[in-house]
Amino acid sequence: MRLALYVTCLVDLMRPAVGFAALRLLEGAGCEVVVPPGQTCCGQPAWSAGNRNLARDLAKKAIAELEPFDYVVLPSGSCADHIRNVYPQLLADDPAWAARAAAAAGRSYELSSFLDEVLHLATVPGEFAGSVTYHDSCKGLRGLGIKRQPRALLAKVRGLALAEMQDCEECCGFGGAFAVRFGEVSTAIVDRKCEAIAASGADAVVGGDLGCLLNIEGRLRRRGDTKTQVLHLAEVLAGTEPA
Amino acid sequence: MSAASHSQAMFFQARATAQVRNAGLQKTLKKVRPLFVAKRAKGVAGLVEDGLDVEQLRSACAAIRRRVVDDLDVWLDIFEERAKASGAEVLWARDGDEVARLVVDIAQRHGVTKAVKSKSMLSEEARLNEALGAAGVRPVETDLGEYIVQIAGETPSHIIAPAVHKTIGEVEALFAKAHERPLQARTSADIPAMAGEARAVLRQHFLSAEMGISGANFLIAESGSAALVTNEGNGRMVTTLPKVHVVITGIEKIVPTLEDFATLMRLLPRSATGQGISNYVSLLTGTRGDNESEGPEKTVFILVDNGRAALAGSDFADMLRCIRCGACMNHCPVYFSLGGHAYGWVYPGPMGSVLTPLYTGIENALDLPHASTGCNQCGSVCPVNIPLPALMHRLREIQSERRLRPWGERLALRGWGWLAVRPTLYRWVARQVARYLRWLADDSGRIRVFGLAPGWTEGRDLTPPPSKTFHELYAARKRA
Numbered sequence: 001m002r003l004a005l006y007v008t009c010l011v012d013l014m015r016p017a018v019g020f021a022a023l024r025l026l027e028g029a030g031c032e033v034v035v036p037p038g039q040t041c042c043g044q045p046a047w048s049a050g051n052r053n054l055a056r057d058l059a060k061k062a063i064a065e066l067e068p069f070d071y072v073v074l075p076s077g078s079c080a081d082h083i084r085n086v087y088p089q090l091l092a093d094d095p096a097w098a099a100r101a102a103a104a105a106g107r108s109y110e111l112s113s114f115l116d117e118v119l120h121l122a123t124v125p126g127e128f129a130g131s132v133t134y135h136d137s138c139k140g141l142r143g144l145g146i147k148r149q150p151r152a153l154l155a156k157v158r159g160l161a162l163a164e165m166q167d168c169e170e171c172c173g174f175g176g177a178f179a180v181r182f183g184e185v186s187t188a189i190v191d192r193k194c195e196a197i198a199a200s201g202a203d204a205v206v207g208g209d210l211g212c213l214l215n216i217e218g219r220l221r222r223r224g225d226t227k228t229q230v231l232h233l234a235e236v237l238a239g240t241e242p243a
Numbered sequence: 244m245s246a247a248s249h250s251q252a253m254f255f256q257a258r259a260t261a262q263v264r265n266a267g268l269q270k271t272l273k274k275v276r277p278l279f280v281a282k283r284a285k286g287v288a289g290l291v292e293d294g295l296d297v298e299q300l301r302s303a304c305a306a307i308r309r310r311v312v313d314d315l316d317v318w319l320d321i322f323e324e325r326a327k328a329s330g331a332e333v334l335w336a337r338d339g340d341e342v343a344r345l346v347v348d349i350a351q352r353h354g355v356t357k358a359v360k361s362k363s364m365l366s367e368e369a370r371l372n373e374a375l376g377a378a379g380v381r382p383v384e385t386d387l388g389e390y391i392v393q394i395a396g397e398t399p400s401h402i403i404a405p406a407v408h409k410t411i412g413e414v415e416a417l418f419a420k421a422h423e424r425p426l427q428a429r430t431s432a433d434i435p436a437m438a439g440e441a442r443a444v445l446r447q448h449f450l451s452a453e454m455g456i457s458g459a460n461f462l463i464a465e466s467g468s469a470a471l472v473t474n475e476g477n478g479r480m481v482t483t484l485p486k487v488h489v490v491i492t493g494i495e496k497i498v499p500t501l502e503d504f505a506t507l508m509r510l511l512p513r514s515a516t517g518q519g520i521s522n523y524v525s526l527l528t529g530t531r532g533d534n535e536s537e538g539p540e541k542t543v544f545i546l547v548d549n550g551r552a553a554l555a556g557s558d559f560a561d562m563l564r565c566i567r568c569g570a571c572m573n574h575c576p577v578y579f580s581l582g583g584h585a586y587g588w589v590y591p592g593p594m595g596s597v598l599t600p601l602y603t604g605i606e607n608a609l610d611l612p613h614a615s616t617g618c619n620q621c622g623s624v625c626p627v628n629i630p631l632p633a634l635m636h637r638l639r640e641i642q643s644e645r646r647l648r649p650w651g652e653r654l655a656l657r658g659w660g661w662l663a664v665r666p667t668l669y670r671w672v673a674r675q676v677a678r679y680l681r682w683l684a685d686d687s688g689r690i691r692v693f694g695l696a697p698g699w700t701e702g703r704d705l706t707p708p709p710s711k712t713f714h715e716l717y718a719a720r721k722r723a
Contacts (some may be wrong), residue, residue: 015707016713035717046656049652050639120606140616142619169620171576173580175617184260188580218699218705221694
């Protein structure tokens with residue numbers, strides 16, 4: 001099968017390693033993976049800000065780019081939720097685009113659900129000597145039902161032990177522009193997440209959305225925790241890149 | 244005074260910051276949050292143990308409320324006819340000011356000097372206590388939380404737990420002053436004694452008040468009754484002891500039948516406090532009959548619009564289904580970082596972030612629809628399936644359409660959007676941003692001050708990116 005990897009704007013800029021980890025996992029599973037060169041952003045920031053026209057323009061751009069592929073995979077629950085759940089309603093009243101949006105939505109998957117539900121991945125290359133705790137990001141969890149899949153995949157990582165934190169489904173306080181617009185409120189929320197992570201005793205916190213991870217990492221470090229690793233699920237599953 | 248002019252919602256940002264920095268409040272909120280969440284979880288688990296499907300029940304409750312909202316005028320006509328037939332008077336109020344005028348007028352006609360009240364958020368919308376006081380009628384709140392808030396000179400910070408922001412020490416200080424007694428050392432073990440103290444004071448008011456004012460959780464169309472769901476018993480006193488009973492409620496509170504009411508009662512107490520059923524459930528119909536020993540001589544319903552009718556048939560009609568259980572705020576990460584007073588008007592939490600702009604003016608509450616991470620913890624627990632994040636989002640769109648956002652924000656979004664449809668240029672800019680972020684990092688390799696988004700680095704570091712973007716590295720790899 002031929003699939004498009006949509007690396008997301010945040011991964012592109014802030015942590016390219018996540019994109020390469022996703023690439024290794026998908027190629028390792030025998031997929032033909034293409035990173036469409038024109039991709040920029042799915043448009044979620046515009047939509048969240050309430051700018052419908054801009055959100056539509058960016059949705060159309062992404063849909064057109066992603067049409068030649070059997071599947072689209074995104075290492076982000078929030079961007080996958082945007083394509084799957086927002087694109088169809090955003091373009092529902094546009095006769096030229098409604099069907100295309102619905103088709104794009106049906107073909108697009110968050111990484112862990114694609115690996116688990118479509119590829120039925122039996123083994124993963126990653127190894128992790130220690131315990132990890134998993135943060136359920138809101139859009140993936142409540143928008144796409146991603147809960148079991150990442151845990152099933154983590155269970156295949158050699159050496160890894162899962163140590164669930166209290167309230168793993170609680171929001172970390174990121175919320176895109178929210179984190180900047182209401183910085184102190186966002187910090188108060190992520191503080192609770194950091195306390196839960198610390199109480200779990202895990203060596204690393206793992207999640208499927210880089211936005212949440214940057215938020216959690218930023219607060220952990222500011223609180224003086226330089227030890228707890230903050231990793232994207234793809235990084236843990238794919239392991240270190242062969243030299 | 245209009246709702247907009249007494250709303251403080253425009254100052255959300257400043258109020259939120261103050262509340263986040265209020266250490267005492269933070270301690271209280273931290274203690275109560277898990278209790279609310281655990282209570283609802285237990286309540287819902289009880290339904291599952293009884294073999295009921297919670298999702299089916301939520302759909303059923305939503306359907307009952309949707310049926311009412313879709314034909315609100317018809318159901319209101321039926322209710323009015325049945326309520327009048329049972330001996331009650333039915334009045335209509337366009338807004339809060341009219342509510343206050345009507346209540347003051349009733350009080351004056353009946354020579355009322357004191358009115359006991361059970362909890363009513365609509366009376367907060369109407370600022371009824373102020374109006375009554377100005378007219379020489381003493382309003383006495385009898386719900387324990389409302390009583391505390393009233394003697395503190397404050398407003399409720401939560402719709403079902405009005406004094407949730409107060410510590411025992413603060414309540415003790417208020418009681419000592421209000422009840423003119425010496426201050427005592429108090430712990431949580433003294434709560435029953437303190438409730439008993441309030442009860443003794445309130446008992447005198449119940450017996451001497453000429454008027455009782457309550458809200459209604461529902462209005463039952465088929466019987467013309469008000470349904471009241473309470474835990475302290477004060478609601479019964481307020482609605483049966485004084486000679487005049489005034490029910491103030493929003494026009495959307497109708498349910499068609501008693502059976503529909505029973506269905507909603509499966510979820511209302513469980514969503515609010517986790518109880519299978521509240522301590523008291525009252526159905527109040529008409530006035531005291533000739534051979535009845537209790538009940539008011541006169542019952543007046545005041546059915547209030549105050550912005551509700553305009554929501555019917557609009558993009559926000561879903562919000563009219565709300566049954567005011569408070570589950571949305573009890574599960575909201577933002578609410579539990581701030582408490583209710585930050586929201587600036589009657590309703591806090593996600594419910595308030597939708598209602599306040601709609602009832603007091605979108606331009607008067609610009610921050611509220613944005614004061615959400617979009618986590619949808621509220622929507623996922625709402626007993627009537629109100630898509631709260633979608634409604635907040637629609638309000639954001641209206642702000643954007645009406646150009647109500649700050650120019651800097653609009654400009655930044657436009658610039659970013661312009662770039663995002665030009666991949667080549669976008670890539671180039673992304674590369675410059677990566678380099679700029681690396682340059683910002685200090686000796687320890689972290690960014691501690693980020694001038695473009697100071698809100699981020701107030702409380703968090705930012706780990707700078709590697710020197711090359713994904714697309715840069717990917718292109719190089721493909722060439723190799």
